[in-house]
Amino acid sequence: MNIYGASGHAKVVLDIAKSINLEIAEVYDDNAALKEVAGFRIQQPQKGVKISNVVITIGNNAIRKRIAQEKVLTLAACLVHPSVQVGGAVSIGEGTVLMPNVVVNNSAKIGKNCILNTASVIEHDCELGDFVHLSPNAALAGGVSVGEGTHIGANAVVIPCVKIGKWAVVGAGAVILRDIPDYAVVVGNPGKIIKYGKRIHG
Template sequence: MYLFGASGHGKVVAEIAEETGYKIEAYIDDNPLKERVLSYRVLHEIPPHEIDILISIGNNRIRKRIVKQGGLFNYITLIHPKSAISKRVKIGEGTIAMPGVTINAAVKIGAHCIINTNASIDHDCIIEDFVHISPNVALAGNVYVGEGTHIGIGASVIPGIEIGKWCTIGAGAVIIADVPDGATVVGNPGKIIKSKSLKI
């Protein structure tokens, strides 16, 4: 398999790929100064043939842009062996779950998401495509997270909350009310401090 993105997040993804038995052929990255990361070579062009790949870039908008551009890609889903994933969870292509993640029954997670270290997602949550759930986030049951949203490290969301598309939830925020599309929310209790365009 290949990893698309050779920065810090790509290093973590590489180790999870190794843990799950994948052979990493190379990274793909447009930075010409990068030649090797960890023990792997870095290509600066996409191979012209069909490849197995995971987009190892933390930025949600960039991951979506790469997918929209298309390519001869078979997207891999990676689940760290030291995560606890219910057998009744559905996980989309290109998504990664990192060490210590807990995902409980009847959760649906979309494509190209990052479920980061020690995040907890309780029953019946829906996580749409291109979402990043940061380390130590806690989502209670029946939470909805819209496409492209980034939930910052250590944030908590009470049951039944709906968070819109392309939102930013600040580190440590406590979300006790629904969040509209494009909003940035910080604090305890969470308050909207700005809104942004949804154009990708």
Template sequence: MYLYGASGHGKVVAEIAEESGYHIDAYIDENVSKKKMLGYSVFHEPPQENIDIVIAIGNNRIRKNIVEQSALFNYVTLLHPKSSVSKRVQIDEGTVVMAGVTINAAVTVGKHCIINTNSSIDHDCVLEDFVHISPNAALGGSVYVGEGTHVGIGANIIQGIKIGKWCTIGAGTVIISDIPDGSTVVGNPGRIIKITEL
């Protein structure tokens, strides 16, 4: 297995892979100044097609760009052994679930998502592709999160909320009403401070 992205996030993903019993061959990173990380070599381009890979980059748009440009990789899903994931959860390829995460029954998680440390996702939530749920964020039941949205550290989203695509939910924000596509939201209760046209 190869990890695409030799940065801080890549260190965490490497340890999840190790604890899950995967053999890591190397990192891949376009920064030619990077030679080694955690004792693993850093390559500056993929060694071949059809390799097993996890994109270990926190930026949602960069992950999506890599996927769109690299259709011939086999994307691996990683679940930290100290996460609590219901057997009735559907998690798609390339997603990484970190330590301390709880995902309850009937949740659907899309491709290349990051479910970060100690976050909580309750029953019947849907996360589209390239979503990042940051550490200690909490989603109530039946929350829908659109593609590419980043839910910040410690944010709280009450049950039944729909959040649009490519939104940014600020750290500590409390979401009590639906959020349209492209919104940046901060505060308690959350208020939209910017909408970017998609």
């Protein structure tokens, strides 16, 4: 497997790979100033040269999507820490990473290039679009849907059957009791919209 992005997130992904005895071939990053991460020498990708079996290890959802669109890549299968609990009839997209102690329950659907961070909980029948990022201890109750590119902060809680739009941001510790539109930034308990973020195209 290859890693694209020499970030702090990459360090955790490299730990997961080690925990399942998965060999890392190369670590790539566009920043020529970066030389090493977690004991791995960083390579700069060559323009137009395909990189296979890749996990994009960048926490920012918009940047992760841009790399997926602009670079010549084929994604690796999902990467799952041994402590993760996954229920029956779950689907997980390519390039998605499940950190330690994540729980994904029955019939959940997870898109491509998602990050399910440490101890996050995705209950039955939830559906996450591509490039979603759940921070540590975020919890989605049953039947929640989350649109592409949305970031849900640490310890945020979403009650059952709420629909969260694309490229929204849910602040740390927020409690979400009602649907959230695209691009909204929501904080507090109960969650309230404080502004709208940048629209992501493509």
